Amino acid sequence: xxxxxxxxxxxxxxxxxxxxATTAGxxxxxxxxxxxxxxLFAVYQRVKASYVEPVExxxxxxxxxxxxxxxxxxxxxxxxxxxxxxLETMIEGxxxxxxLSVVGEDGAVKVISPFRGSPADKAGIKAGDFxxxxxxxxxxGLELDEAVAQMRGPAGTSINVRIFRPGxxxxxxxxxxxxxxxxxxxxxxxxxxxxxxxxxxxxxxDVGADVFAAWKALQTEATGRMNGLVLDLxxxxxxxLDEAVALSDLFLTKGQIVSQRGRARGESISYDAExxxxxxxxxxxxxxxxxxxxxxxxxxxxxxxxxxxxxAVIMGDRSFGKGSxxxxxxxxxxxxxxxxxARYYTPSGHSVQEGGIKPDIMVPQLSDPxxxxxxxxxxxxxxxxxxxxxxxxxxxxxxxxDNRDDPRFQQTAEQLExxxxxxxxxxxxxxxxxxxxxxxxxxxxx
Numbered sequence: 001x002x003x004x005x006x007x008x009x010x011x012x013x014x015x016x017x018x019x020x021a022t023t024a025g026x027x028x029x030x031x032x033x034x035x036x037x038x039x040l041f042a043v044y045q046r047v048k049a050s051y052v053e054p055v056e057x058x059x060x061x062x063x064x065x066x067x068x069x070x071x072x073x074x075x076x077x078x079x080x081x082x083x084x085x086x087l088e089t090m091i092e093g094x095x096x097x098x099x100l101s102v103v104g105e106d107g108a109v110k111v112i113s114p115f116r117g118s119p120a121d122k123a124g125i126k127a128g129d130f131x132x133x134x135x136x137x138x139x140x141g142l143e144l145d146e147a148v149a150q151m152r153g154p155a156g157t158s159i160n161v162r163i164f165r166p167g168x169x170x171x172x173x174x175x176x177x178x179x180x181x182x183x184x185x186x187x188x189x190x191x192x193x194x195x196x197x198x199x200x201x202x203x204x205x206d207v208g209a210d211v212f213a214a215w216k217a218l219q220t221e222a223t224g225r226m227n228g229l230v231l232d233l234x235x236x237x238x239x240x241l242d243e244a245v246a247l248s249d250l251f252l253t254k255g256q257i258v259s260q261r262g263r264a265r266g267e268s269i270s271y272d273a274e275x276x277x278x279x280x281x282x283x284x285x286x287x288x289x290x291x292x293x294x295x296x297x298x299x300x301x302x303x304x305x306x307x308x309x310x311x312a313v314i315m316g317d318r319s320f321g322k323g324s325x326x327x328x329x330x331x332x333x334x335x336x337x338x339x340x341x342a343r344y345y346t347p348s349g350h351s352v353q354e355g356g357i358k359p360d361i362m363v364p365q366l367s368d369p370x371x372x373x374x375x376x377x378x379x380x381x382x383x384x385x386x387x388x389x390x391x392x393x394x395x396x397x398x399x400x401x402d403n404r405d406d407p408r409f410q411q412t413a414e415q416l417e418x419x420x421x422x423x424x425x426x427x428x429x430x431x432x433x434x435x436x437x438x439x440x441x442x443x444x445x446x
Contacts, residue, residue: 040064044060044064047060048060062078062080065078066078069337069339072339072340073324073340075322075324075326075338075340076326076337076338076339076340077337077338078335078336078337078338079335079336079337079338080331080334080335080336081334096152096153096154096155096178096179096180096181097151097152097153097178097179097181098114098118098119098120098125098151098152098159098161098176098178098181099114099115099117099118099119099120099121099179099181100112100113100114100115100118100120100125100151101113101114101115101237102131102144102147102148103144104143104144104147105130107140107141107142108130108131108132108139108140108164109130109131109132109139109144109147109148110128110129110130110131111125111126111127111128111129111130111131112127112235112237112294113127113235113237113294114126114127115181115201116184116187116199116201117184118179118181119176119177119178119179120176123174123175123176124174125161125163125174125176126165127235127293127294128165128166129163129164129165130163130164130165130166131147131151131161131162131163131164132162132163132164132171133160133161133162134147134150134151134159134160134161134162135150135159135160136160152178153178154178155178155179155180156177156178156179157177157178158175158176158177158178159175159176159177159178160173160174160175160176161173161174161176162174184201185200185201185202185203185204185206185207185210186198186199186200186201186207186210186211186214187199187201187214188214188215188217188218190218190221190222191230191430192430192434193227193228193430193433193434194222194223194224194225194226194227194228195226195227195228195229195230195430195433195434196214196215196218196222196226196228196229196230197229197230197232197426197430198211198214198215198218198229198230198231198232199232200231200232200233200236200247200299201235201236202236202237202238202239203236203238203239203240203243203244203247203297203298203299204239204240204243205240205243206243207239207240207243207246207247208243208246208247208249208250208276208277209246211231211247211250212250212277212281215229215250215281215282226282226285227285227433227434228285228286228287228288228433228434228436229282229285229286229287229288229433230287230288230289230290230426230429230430230433231287231288231289231290231302231306231312232289232290232426233289233290233291233295233299233302233303234290234291234292234294234295234316234425235292235294235295236294236295236296236298236299237294237296237297237299237320238296238297238298238299238300238322239297239298240298241258241260241298241301241325241344243298244258244297244298244299244301244302245257245258245271245275245276245301246276246277247302248273248301248302248305248306249273249274249275249276249277250277250280250281250282251280251281251282251287251306251311251312252273252274252280252305252306252309252311253273253274253279253280254273254274255272255273255309255347256270256271256272256273256347257271257272257273257301257305257347258270258271258301258304258305258344258345258346258347259271259344259345259347260325260342260343260344260345261342261343261344261345262325262341262342262343263341264341267325267341267342268342280311286313286433286436287306287311287312287313288312288313288314288315288429288432288433289302289303289306289307289312289313289314289315290315290316290425290426290429291303291314291315291316291317291318291319291357291359292316292317292319292365292425293317293318293319293320294320295316295319295320295357296319296320296321296322297320297322299319300319300320300321300322300323300352300356300357301344301346303319303357304346304347304350304352304357305346305347307346307357307360308346308347308348308350309347313360313361313432314357314358314359314360314361315359315360315361315363315425315428315429315432316359316362316363316365316425317359317362317363317364317365318355318356318357318358318359318362319352319356319357320356321352321353321355321356322352322353323343323344323345323351323352323353324340324342324343324344324353325340325341325342325343325344326338326339326340326341327339327341361432363409363424363425363428363429364409364424364425365423365424365425366409366411366412366413366416366424367413367416367417367421367422367423367424367425367427368413369413369414411424
């Protein structure tokens with residue numbers, strides 16, 4: 001099965017106004033347009049006159065829009081109908097289904113990540129898996145919306161999915177019982193030694209306030225003062241830029257958090273500390289931020305800000321490398337454009353586009369039995385067809401260094417399981433904090 005790296009994301013809109021929805025309208029625009037638009041109109045006329053079956057104007061216009069946006073980058077797209085409804089559902093935060101974040105790749109459905117605690121997560125579906133069949137029916141080649149619609153259904157009903165997992169020689173079947181997916185952007189737990197573990201699963205509305213509330217709850221539950229914090233951004237695909245700024249501002253008291261630079265007026269903006277929250281909510285305490293290849297966009301803004309200001313130690317794997325900003329531009333009541341309008345930069349001027357955020361300490365997820373096999377198929381922004389090029393440049397050898405063996409991390413998944421360690425990256429972060437005094441490197445700030 002050929003599974004080349006191609007990611008098609010949701011939606012955005014503006015150029016739609018250039019493409020009228022009727023033949024008469026096209027003829028009127030064509031008379032005043034340049035030669036490039038004349039090509040489009042000529043193709044439109046040929047298809048209308050000669051295609052083997054009659055084709056509605058709406059089909060051709062939507063196809064032209066999709067092709068126009070696909071030529072830009074993997075993240076610009078037109079949203080209407082079910083696409084827009086799915087986005088609204090995610091914002092509302094609950095639906096019935098499996099609890100997966102997925103994209104289309106070469107006609108197959110690729111899992112970006114299962115939501116923590118979801119039916120898919122409990123059934124063992126992992127990031128990077130490909131779903132090829134649903135209830136025995138091949139879905140390769142279907143539109144992503146059609147495949148997603150088949151996976152959703154009433155809570156309590158069962159579905160069988162066939163999984164192709166890179167690194168395994170044969171596909172396998174998994175039975176999953178659908179549930180009501182209550183998206184929890186922030187979850188938390190108190191670890192031994194009065195160390196907080198706050199998991200940010202996505203950057204939806206009020207994430208900054210939710211993390212603040214989680215920290216207060218941890219302080220209440222702790223037996224004494226808190227001794228450190230693990231901020232877990234693994235497999236977090238991003239979301240709101242404003243919430244990324246708000247979360248960063250919880251820990252920073254001065255300086256820039258992130259800047260964005262775009263071509264249009266108003267798209268070049270700098271976001272500074274002390275504008276959303278006052279003070280550092282964990283002042284004097286060491287912080288470790290966990291990231292991996294699934295940490296993208298808003299997650300990288302937070303990790304980059306805390307890393308550049310030396311407020312936290314970044315651990316895990318190199319992040320996804322999505323350093324662009326998408327704006328949602330409405331086109332009437334039932335459609336919108338998701339358009340890439342700017343690049344963003346960390347406080348030091350580093351663009352994460354392609355290269356991502358490199359951890360201060362590279363810690364592989366040794367507790368994953370498929371780690372070695374799946375590492376060959378890990379997908380990042382630089383693998384996406386048509387991705388934006390890092391305008392500051394990044395050398396291949398800088399990424400290749402990530403694959404060199406570290407003598408500290410040689411245990412197998414089986415050995416870790418015997419020790420009761422299910423999540424090695426989290427275990428390593430917690431053990432590091434337990435050995436770290438509040439005045440050590442992780443708590444330093446400029």
